[in-house]
Amino acid sequence: MKKGLRLAVLALALLGAVSATAQENNTTIELQARISENIATPSNDALSGLNADYLNLAVSGSINDKLSVSWRQRFNKAITAENPLRATDMLYIAYQPDANWSFTFGQQTLSIGGWEYDSAPINIYFASEFWNNIACYQIGAKTAYTTDKGNNTFLLQVNRSPFDTPATNLLGYDLMWYGNFGPYSAAHSINIYEYRPNQYIYYLALGNRLTFGDITLELDAMCRTTGESEIFDSVSVMGGLKWKTGDKLNLLLRATYDNNQSTIQPFDSMVFAGTELTQIGGGVEYFPFNSRDLRLHAIWSAVSGTNSNPDGVLTDGAGMLKVGATWYLKIK
DSSP states (O other): OHHHHHHHHHHHHHHHHHHHHHTTSOOEEEEEEEEEEEEEESOOTTTOEEEEEEEEEEEEEESSSSEEEEEEEESSSOOOSSOTTTTEEEEEEEEOSSSSEEEEEEEEEOOOOOHHHHSOGGGOSSOOHHHHHOOOEEEEEEEEEEOTTSSEEEEEEEEEOTTOOTTOOOEEEEEEEEEEETTEEEEEEEEEEEEETTEEEEEEEEEEEEEETTEEEEEEEEEEEOSSSOTTSEEEEEEEEEEEOSSSEEEEEEEEEEEEOOSSOTTOOSSOTTEEEEEEEEEEEEOOSSSSSEEEEEEEEEEEEEOOOTTOSOOTTOEEEEEEEEEEEEOO
């Protein structure tokens, strides 16, 4: 209770300070929140009840015409002495000398392919075991090049590994491509991460999106290996459909599949060896006003299979109904 009160007071103080600064430049400040009534099956008091899924403060602005900064902080997630940035999604400075090149340094998202991974967490109602376990916000440096037509962007990133701990200094390397060609959009990557000193795991992640009018289809595929096992021994596949049935209503369908059948992959802490999980679900989003700043949702999902991770998020036979609202409040 006291910790929550201190966080609330800190948030208000930060908001007041940043708001005063925002009046003098083009800083944008936004409060983001999602609250859901969760109904778990089988009945589980720890997972059921009214829950603040997300409570974020997002701030972005420009220092000049080439330098910009971004910060997004979660206030429903605790920080620790070992990891003071645990509740900080993004805290970086970006330099863009021209329309093609940009350079970013600070706490930012690892450049991993796939549209499930690429989506803002506040827009994800249920996700793969991989998505739930990846420590995707890390300190690093990124270089991006966008072609003159603007339909291709190539990223090269060096950062802390998602397997890093306070006692280690593990690094990761990302090479990513975003492409847009009419109805088709790509988010593909090759990633190399140290999981132990001088020992590496390799990701190949392919994100594919097709948009036809009001219907969007997504299909992501990922495989993970150290080179000691078959490349398809550890995989995740995620797909979804969104149908905008007018200005106010979206119909959603999603499915995820995680499988790690290798017997020599103790390194893959995102999806443990021996895991095979399937998750399906869907629901509706409703926008009661013309603005997209308030969104109501009712989403159901169910899981089947085996999770070898004793602390894993997805469990066999688990179901969840989430009913709630998401809202965005722009201060400036």
